[in-house]
Amino acid sequence: MGLPRQLSSFPALAKAFGEDSIRVGAIALDREHAIEMAGELLVASGRSTPEYTESMLEAVAENGPYIVIAPGIALAHGRPSEAVLEIGLSLVTLAEPVIFGNEANDPVRLVIGLCAVDHSSHIDIMAELATFLGDSASVNNLLNAVHNDQIRLLF
Amino acid sequence: MKIIAVCGMGIGTSVLLKMNAEKVLRQLGVDATVDATSVAIARESRDAQVILTTPDLVDQLQGLPSEIISIEHFFDLEEITEKLSASLL
Numbered sequence: 001m002g003l004p005r006q007l008s009s010f011p012a013l014a015k016a017f018g019e020d021s022i023r024v025g026a027i028a029l030d031r032e033h034a035i036e037m038a039g040e041l042l043v044a045s046g047r048s049t050p051e052y053t054e055s056m057l058e059a060v061a062e063n064g065p066y067i068v069i070a071p072g073i074a075l076a077h078g079r080p081s082e083a084v085l086e087i088g089l090s091l092v093t094l095a096e097p098v099i100f101g102n103e104a105n106d107p108v109r110l111v112i113g114l115c116a117v118d119h120s121s122h123i124d125i126m127a128e129l130a131t132f133l134g135d136s137a138s139v140n141n142l143l144n145a146v147h148n149d150q151i152r153l154l155f
Numbered sequence: 156m157k158i159i160a161v162c163g164m165g166i167g168t169s170v171l172l173k174m175n176a177e178k179v180l181r182q183l184g185v186d187a188t189v190d191a192t193s194v195a196i197a198r199e200s201r202d203a204q205v206i207l208t209t210p211d212l213v214d215q216l217q218g219l220p221s222e223i224i225s226i227e228h229f230f231d232l233e234e235i236t237e238k239l240s241a242s243l244l
Contacts, residue, residue: 063163063194066211069171069229077167104210104227116166119191123170130174134230 010128014155016089018045021113022148025095031065031108032057034100035076037092038113047088048115052078056113068102072143073133077114084115087122089129091151093143109143156187156243159200161208161216165193171229172207179235185243205242 008014021041028034039053055078060067068074090113097107112129116122132138138154145151160176162168169191176189189207194215197206203221210225217223224238 059163064211066162066209067168069168069209070231071228075167075171077164079164080166102211114167119166122166126167126170127174130171130230133171134175134232 008155010132010155012125012128013089013132014152016087016122016125017091017152017155018047018088021045021047021088021090022151023090023092024145024148024151026092027095028092028098028111031060031098031100034074034092034094034098034108034111035060035113038076038090038111041090041092042088042113042115045088045090047084047086047090049083049085052081052083052115055079055081055083065100065102065106068100068105068108070133071105072097072107072109073105073139074100074108074111075114076111077116080116080118084117086115087117087125088115089113089125091142093145093151110139156185156205157203158187158189158205158207159197159203159221160189160191161194161197161206161212162191163194163212165191165196168209168229169193172209172226175229175232175235176207176239179232179239183236183240183244185239187243205239 042048092111160169160172173189173191206221
């Protein structure tokens with residue numbers, strides 16, 4: 001990254017998003033496709049194996065669309081397992097919103113992928129994620145980004 | 156007072172809910188801890204006064220002694236404040 005940047009406001013997020021973990025303006029055919037893309041980015045950035053992507057899909061098949069935690073935002077993840085190599089986040093913005101089946105918060109425009117090694121060591125990342133996603137201006141900037149680097153600058 | 160935030164796995168959604176619920180509780184001046192946990196563990200738990208979760212998971216948590224509060228928008232502190240105050244204050 002040769003871009004000049006300010007001191008990070010979200011250092012844990014900046015670290016959690018590995019290289020190749022962000023995809024902008026993707027076209028997803030359905031909910032499963034969108035989750036799969038978030039999983040593939042965790043694999044591409046060296047944070048998990050393809051088995052983890054399978055567990056992300058199983059989780060939503062099992063427990064339903066509760067992963068859509070706010071209007072337009074889904075947090076896709078499986079459980080900590082050997083398929084997780086390192087704590088990580090990935091992010092996909094969707095060119096066309098996708099229906100996940102969550103009445104209150106559909107359709108989804110942003111899918112965040114998460115892999116964690118246990119139940120506690122990613123807490124600092126989640127605290128920053130809660131602050132970031134709780135700020136609608138940040139979320140709008142993220143959704144309007146046309147290039148990965150624009151998103152990185154938000155962290 | 157014990158409050159639990161529940162999602163499928165206890166590592167993602169419930170952790171975000173715990174963070175925002177703790178923010179709200181501090182503002183309300185309520186002394187309570189919020190633990191993030193999975194549906195499976197929550198179903199075995201009998202000591203939480205309140206369970207915070209999402210509408211999708213409410214059915215799986217019926218029958219417990221805890222009061223269940225479902226939150227639709229996890230980053231809407233007003234929604235969380237309104238629902239928690241109605242229950243706790």
